[in-house]
Amino acid sequence: MVQFKKLAVIGVGLIGGSLARVLREKGAVDEVVGIGRGEANLRRGVELGVLDSYTTDAREGVAGADLVFVATPVCTIPKVVAEIAPYLAPGCIVTDGGSVKESVVTACEPLMREGTFFVGGHPIAGTEHSGVEASFSTLYVGRRCIVTPTANTDARALEKVVELWKVAGSTVPLMDPVQHDLVVAAISHLPHMVAYSLVNAVDGYDRFGGDLLSFSAGGFRDFTRIASSDPVMWRDIALTNRDAILEMMDFFSVYLEKLRTLVAEGDADGLQSFFLNSKQKRDAIL
Amino acid sequence: MVQFKKLAVIGVGLIGGSLARVLREKGAVDEVVGIGRGEANLRRGVELGVLDSYTTDAREGVAGADLVFVATPVCTIPKVVAEIAPYLAPGCIVTDGGSVKESVVTACEPLMREGTFFVGGHPIAGTEHSGVEASFSTLYVGRRCIVTPTANTDARALEKVVELWKVAGSTVPLMDPVQHDLVVAAISHLPHMVAYSLVNAVDGYDRFGGDLLSFSAGGFRDFTRIASSDPVMWRDIALTNRDAILEMMDFFSVYLEKLRTLVAEGDADGLQSFFLNSKQKRDAIL
Known part of the structure; x- marks a missing residue:
């Protein structure tokens, strides 16, 4: 099994805390240091046994670490890596949990000094809760963690990052960062862009001066659950994954327009086969 | 309480069977006759105590009824009403459960003979199951049944239809058929048009020749659950509520386009407030 002496987790929340917990539980790390800005949360991490110690000074925290996990909001990952890069021990591997990869990997790779390594990753896992209090060691079991090597990625560092996510219980597909995004x-x-737009549209429709949303039944509430997601987090995702999101929104609009034409033309066969294809594909991923 | 001597239910499935059950249970009807094409289902309705008797001949079934509930697929409601109209007893009220109202009400009102009455209705209730076997007397409790009178609607008939849905446990907003639609x-x-389009778009995206849908996590599955709905039923809804659906699709597209512009421009404040408004409105209907 892959083995690390000192893990430094930067951003000790659900994602960072859960990885620390599982690696510790499996005996894959000897020591865990938490790094963050909120002392109360870090102290709680020590109380809960997730961390051995903590510091608010990232440079101090990463000293001597052979593994650094950056689990901060995706916008701040390059800033964090720029700050710690000069203080990393030889051989240290830095990986992250950001949900956008091309901008992160492109920014972080050139920051690394000779003999230290960056490998991008994205564990597709989460709950509606946050903070170290919400972390648990089985968060990653049965999930996927997409790891995104490039032509510059060190083979041995890549192998170790893949291994650590396997230790956490995930399957680990490798993907080009652009493809990942x-x-x-x-x-x-x-789906988030669509759900946010849908709720705003229904809310904004005022032909009757009434409150359309008050008529929504369970189906609408379920469908739009993701439109209640954290606005700041999604602002950052929209800013950092702009090109891929635009490509997908445009691709979606083509299909929506196809369907609009079928509805406008009253094309019974076309409508039925459009709906049937969707149902079959959806049922296949149940 | 409103009281009927003989209820004829045309289309004895979840919707029709559940109304028969509750009206019988509350003592609001003396006799229930089921009308349909599938004898096995109708027989089962009698065995379950939902019906007193059944017939596959609609004309015979409605004879002497003072209340007829048409619970067939929405496309066939006008055809059914056209068939039974000449055979209705004086004073008989015909109402329906169709999920589209303007086309139904416009088609059915002129079919009624002097002294018989049509009142459109739409109980917003259902489960993923169908058939009389799936019916139950509390289906309508706490739900809304929108009743859609027009300038032609008889006031006494309207009052009785409103009352019967209240007996079933629903609140009963009145709405113009166009507004309802x-x-x-x-x-x-x-939301259904959007979900069907989304699944087809993601399924159709082949830039990597891979299978994008296989990467979908729980969020995507929840969000697209309604894209597994019955293609034939949704074909009929798209055909019968064409104008309202087109108006809403176009209205939605305006919001999607607004969001696309915010993403393209990297407008951090605009994105955050777009997402925040959606979250606040969505949270308010939880």
Whole structure:
């Protein structure tokens, strides 16, 4: 099994805390240091046994670490890596949990000094809760963690990052960062853009001066659940994965327009086969 | 309490069977006759105690009824009403459960003979099951049944239809048929059009020759659940509520385009407030 002496987790929340917990539980790390800005949360991490110690000074925290996991909001990952890069021990591997990869990997790779390594990753896991309090060691079991090597990625560092996610219980598909961003744009970012637009549209429709949303039944509430997601997090995702999201929104609009034409023309066969294809594909992923 | 001597239910499935059950249970009807094409289902209705008797001959079934509930697929409601209209007893009220109202009400009102009455209705209730076997007397409790009178609607007949849905446990908003169709287009039909388009788009995206849908996680599956709905039923809804659905699809597209512009421009404040408004409105209907 892959083995690390000192893990530094930067951003000790659900994602960072859960990885620390599982690697510790499996005996894959000897020591875990938490790094963050909120002392209360870090202290709680020590109390819960997730961390051995903590610091608010990232440079100090990463000293001597052979593995650094950056689990901050995706916009700040390059800033964090720029700050710690000069203080990393030889051989140290830095990986992250950001949900957008091309901008992160492109920014972080050139920051690394000779003999230290960056490998991008994205564990597709989460709950509606946050903070170290919400972390648990089985968060990643049965999930996918997409790891995104490039032509510059060190083979041995890549292998170790893949291994650590396997230790956490995930399957680990490898993907080009651009491909990764399109995949998550399609299956996650696009649905969010659509759901947010849908709620705003229904809310904004005022032909009767009434409150359309008050008529919504369970189906609408379920369908739009993701439109209640954190606006700041989604602002950052929209900013960092712009090109892939635009590509997917445009691709979606083509299909919506196809359907609009079928509805406008009253094309019974066309409508039925459009709906049937969707049902069959949807049922296949149940 | 409103009281009927003989209820004829045309189309004895979840919707029709559940109304028969509750009206019988509350003592609001003396006799229930089931009318349909599938004898096995009708026989089962009698065995379950939902019906007193059944017939496959609609004309015979409605003879002497003072209440007829048409619970067939929405496309066939006008055909059914045209068939039975000449055979209705004086004073008989015909109402329906169709999920589209303007086309139904416009078609059915002129079919009624002097002294018999049509009142359109739409109980917003259902489960993923169908058939009389799936019916139950509390299906309508706490739900809304939108009743859609017009200038031609008889006031006494309207009052009785409102009362019967209250007996079933529903609240009963009154709405103009056109307004009804826009409301359901917004909160139900539009989300279905969007979900079907989304699944087809993600399925159709082949830039990597891979299978994007295989990467979908729980969020995508939840969001697209309604894209597994019955293609034939939704074909009929798209055909019968065409204008309202087109209006809502176009209205939605304006919002999607607004969001696309915010993403393209990297407008951080605009994105955050777009997402925040959606979250606030969505949270308010939880």
